[in-house]
Amino acid sequence: MLTTIGFDADDTLWQNESFFRLTQDRFTRLLADHAKADHLAERLEAAERRNIGHYGFGVKGFTLSMIETAIEVTEGRVPASVIAELIAAGRDMLEHPIDLLPQARATVTTLAADYRVLLITKGDLLDQERKLAQSGLGDLFDGVEIVSHKTEAAYRAIFARHGTGADQAMMVGNSLKSDVIPALQAGAWGVHVPHGLTWALEAADPPTDHHRFHAITSLGDLPDLVASLQVGRNS
Template sequence: MVQAKVTALGFDADDTLWQNEQFFRDTEGRFLDLLTDFGDRATLSGRLFAVEKRNIPVYGFGIKGFVLSMMETALEVSAGRLAPSVMAGVLAMGREMLNHPVELLPEVRETLEALSGRYPLILITKGDLFDQERKLAASGLGELFHAVEIVSDKSSATYARVFAARGDGPEKGLMVGNSLRSDILPALAAGAFAVHIPHDLTWSYEHVDEPVDHPRLFIEQHIRKVAEIIERINGSDDGLER
C-alpha cells in the first residue's frame, strides 16, 4: 500500500475562502474621490501603494494599516491642507470595512465540509488578529478547522513550523491559496504541496511570477478540485502526477 503523501491541509482565508480585496478596491476608489484636487487617480493610487509598502514593516497587513496609509497619503499629497472632514471620512471608511459582512466564495463550505472529516484542516492567514478572528467567526467555518494560525507574515519558516506542529511535517502538507507570493511560493519552499486558486482581484503587492513546472504545484480555478488533487497525489507512486 502506498503511504499517504498528504496528511494535513492548510487554507488561506482572504480571497480564498471569502471576498476581501474587493472591499479594499471599493474603499480605495472612494478615497481617491476625496483627493481629486491633488492629482489624477492613477498617480494618487500609486502614491497610496508606495505608502502601504513602506508601512508594512510598521503596521503589518490588514484594514487598520490600510486606513493609516490612506491618511498618511492624504496628508502627503495635500501638504497637510486637507479639511478635518476628509480625515473623518477616511476613518469612517475603515469602520465600514471592519464591519462588512463576510461573503463566502462559491463552493467553499461544501469543499471544507467534505475534507474536514478526512484531514486536519488548518487556517493559515495573515493580518490583523481581531479582524481575522471576526471574519472567521462571521463566516461560520470555524468549526471545520482543527487549528487556526493568524500570523504577521507568511514565509517558508511559517509553513514549516505550522505543518510540523499541526501535521506530519511540511513534506506531507498541502497549502491552498490565491496569492503566489504569500500562499504558494513559501509553502513550496518549505517542501509542501500547493494548490494555487487565482482570484479575479489580487493586491498588486502579492503579484509575482508563477513557477514553471514545479512538481508539487497544482493550479485550479475552483476550490472543489482540492479533493481530486489530493487523491491524485496520494494515489500515485511518486506523488507528482499532474
C-alpha cells in the same frame, strides 16, 4: 503521504480585496480635487509598501496609509472632514459582513472528513478572528494560525505543530507570493486558486517548474486534485 491541508482565508475562502478596491475608489473620489486617480494609486501603493513593516497587513494599516497619502498629496492641507471620512471608511471595512466564495464550505467540509485542515492567514488578529467567527467555518478546522508574515519558516513550524510535517502537507490559496511559494520552499505542496482581484504587493510569477506546484480554476476542484495525488502515490 498527504495528511494536512492548510487554507488561506482572504480571497480564498471569502471575499476581501474587493472591499479594499471599493474603499480605494472612495479615497480617490475624496481627493479628486487634489490629484488624479492614477497618481493617487501610485502614492497609496508606495505608502503601503513603506508601512507594511510597521503596521502589518490588514485594514488598519491600509487606513493609516490612506491618511498619510492624503496628507502628502495635499501638502498638509487635507480637510479634517476628509480624514474623518477615511477613518469611517476603514471602520466600515472592519464591520463588513463576510461573503463566502463559491464552494468554500463544501470543499473544506469534504476534505475535513479525511485530512487535518488548518486555516493559515495573516493580518490583524482581531479582524481575522471576527471574519472567521462570522464565516461559520471555524468548527471545521483542526487548527487556526494568524501570522504576521507567511514565510518558509512559518509553514515549517505550523505543519510540524498541527500535522506530520511540511512534506506531508499542502497549502491552498490565491496568493502565489504568500500562500504558494513559501509553502513549496518549506517542502509542502502549493496549490494556487486564482482570484479575480490581486493586491499589487502579492504579485509573483507562478513556479511552474516545481513538481509540487498545482493550479486549479476554482476551490471546488481541490478534492479531485487531492484524490489524484493520493492515487498517484499508491499506484
